Amino acid sequence: MIVRTTSVRVVDDDEALERFRALLRIPTVSHAVEERIDASRFDEFTSSLAEAFPLLHEHLELHRVLDHSLLLHWRGRTGERPVVLMAHIDVVPVDESAPWQHPPFGAEIHDGSIWGRGTLDDKGSLVGICTAVERLLTQGFVPDHDVWLSFGAREEVSGPDAPAAVEELQRREVEPWFVLDEGGAIAHEAFPGVEAPLGVIGVSEKGTTTIELRAQGRGGHSSMPAPGGPTARIARAVVRLEKRQFAPRLPEPTLEMFARMAPHASLPLRPLLANARRLKPALERVLLAAGAEPASLVRTTMAVTTLQGSPAHNVIASSATAAVNLRILVGDTVASATAHVRKAVADDSISLRVVDAGEPSPVSPTDDPAFELLSATISEIFDDAVPTPYVMMAATDSRFFTEISPRVYRFTPFRMSKAQRESIHSYDEHIGVTDWLDGVRWYTRLIERLADDRD
Numbered sequence: 001m002i003v004r005t006t007s008v009r010v011v012d013d014d015e016a017l018e019r020f021r022a023l024l025r026i027p028t029v030s031h032a033v034e035e036r037i038d039a040s041r042f043d044e045f046t047s048s049l050a051e052a053f054p055l056l057h058e059h060l061e062l063h064r065v066l067d068h069s070l071l072l073h074w075r076g077r078t079g080e081r082p083v084v085l086m087a088h089i090d091v092v093p094v095d096e097s098a099p100w101q102h103p104p105f106g107a108e109i110h111d112g113s114i115w116g117r118g119t120l121d122d123k124g125s126l127v128g129i130c131t132a133v134e135r136l137l138t139q140g141f142v143p144d145h146d147v148w149l150s151f152g153a154r155e156e157v158s159g160p161d162a163p164a165a166v167e168e169l170q171r172r173e174v175e176p177w178f179v180l181d182e183g184g185a186i187a188h189e190a191f192p193g194v195e196a197p198l199g200v201i202g203v204s205e206k207g208t209t210t211i212e213l214r215a216q217g218r219g220g221h222s223s224m225p226a227p228g229g230p231t232a233r234i235a236r237a238v239v240r241l242e243k244r245q246f247a248p249r250l251p252e253p254t255l256e257m258f259a260r261m262a263p264h265a266s267l268p269l270r271p272l273l274a275n276a277r278r279l280k281p282a283l284e285r286v287l288l289a290a291g292a293e294p295a296s297l298v299r300t301t302m303a304v305t306t307l308q309g310s311p312a313h314n315v316i317a318s319s320a321t322a323a324v325n326l327r328i329l330v331g332d333t334v335a336s337a338t339a340h341v342r343k344a345v346a347d348d349s350i351s352l353r354v355v356d357a358g359e360p361s362p363v364s365p366t367d368d369p370a371f372e373l374l375s376a377t378i379s380e381i382f383d384d385a386v387p388t389p390y391v392m393m394a395a396t397d398s399r400f401f402t403e404i405s406p407r408v409y410r411f412t413p414f415r416m417s418k419a420q421r422e423s424i425h426s427y428d429e430h431i432g433v434t435d436w437l438d439g440v441r442w443y444t445r446l447i448e449r450l451a452d453d454r455d
């Protein structure tokens with residue numbers, strides 16, 4: 001194969017950074033309303049990606065999925081145990097009133113960081129994977145296993161692209177040994193009392209489900225109200241839900257996380273974490289009381305998000321609704337959660353309708369060579385970090401890949417401070433220049449190491 005001089009230069013860190021910045025400047029913004037999506041930006045991204053990574057596009061077979069998602073096939077020495085590396089092309093919109101310090105699509109460098117939408121979520125990973133592949137190709141590298149790159153264009157709006165990519169892989173009878181998507185990080189300041197950064201690898205995701213509660217009544221003129229109307233019954237239901245939360249339960253990956261964190265924890269915390277399995281009930285109570293974030297670790301949560309009654313001030317509602325958004329913890333199901341809501345509401349006159357059903361993802365194994373490969377590569381590149389499994393709160397496209405692989409992991413190989421993690425989907429999203437380059441090295445080593453990890 002001809003090695004083009006342009007692609008040799010991507011070996012150079014400065015050149016790699018310039019290509020990353022150029023791709024960040026293309027506003028591939030997703031909207032739930034299809035008409036608001038500017039398709040030309042996605043076309044521009046696809047063609048710019050091809051220009052930035054010529055060897056990748058020469059050696060890997062490209063399949064378009066739906067309109068703008070990409071599935072790239074890199075043939076390895078053997079077709080056995082293929083691996084899927086995922087990332088997404090789209091980004092969430094920018095709130096114009098948010099106080100960004102630097103333009104969100106400027107990809108400017110300040111204080112050693114690149115600033116902009118998509119730096120962390122998720123072009124950092126997408127371009128990181130491509131840079132790693134391009135670099136390996138300049139060396140004539142052939143992976144041991146087939147490597148598939150799956151880049152979705154509508155992750156942020158839960159579009160049909162990821163299920164379509166899964167269907168395409170099924171059609172080709174690809175059964176991935178493991179799948180790696182965004183989520184997790186080298187998380188600094190992740191847990192109070194633990195100094196070391198945690199290399200958190202998501203092994204399950206909570207399921208997102210919405211249930212609509214509806215109460216009906218006669219309605220009528222507001223000058224002659226009768227007791228127990230639809231709004232009153234809905235209000236009572238909302239209060240009952242608030243009072244009857246799901247019982248706390250520490251899932252196995254969280255217990256495993258505590259065990260792995262224990263040796264790195266401050267002295268008072270150490271015995272508690274080290275004996276988490278034995279102290280489970282006490283720990284569950286402590287986490288419940290420690291605030292909304294720790295509480296979300298140990299139970300299925302419910303939030304009443306939308307409320308609706310009558311459209312006019314002087315009209316009694318003939319129908320009132322409340323939407324309950326649930327984040328279902330592994331161990332619960334849409335059916336069991338719906339049963340809990342019905343019991344908590346305790347009012348037969350209120351109807352329940354599951355508007356959106358999302359089950360929690362099955363738990364991927366941690367006592368496993370694939371998990372071990374990810375952990376060992378984390379330890380190699382980030383020697384201060386503690387690799388550990390965890391349960392993700394957010395949803396990723398990888399949940400659809402649990403259909404075709406029992407090993408679906410979510411890990412983004414970048415150091416992130418608490419502020420950086422909070423900037424995702426918010427403002428001032430930025431990534432350290434050296435942190436991005438370390439991430440590129442992580443992906444490179446992961447692909448190289450696939451060869452070392454035969455069963």
Ligand SMILES: [Zn+2]
Nearest residue numbers: 088121122182
């Ligand atoms: Zn994302």
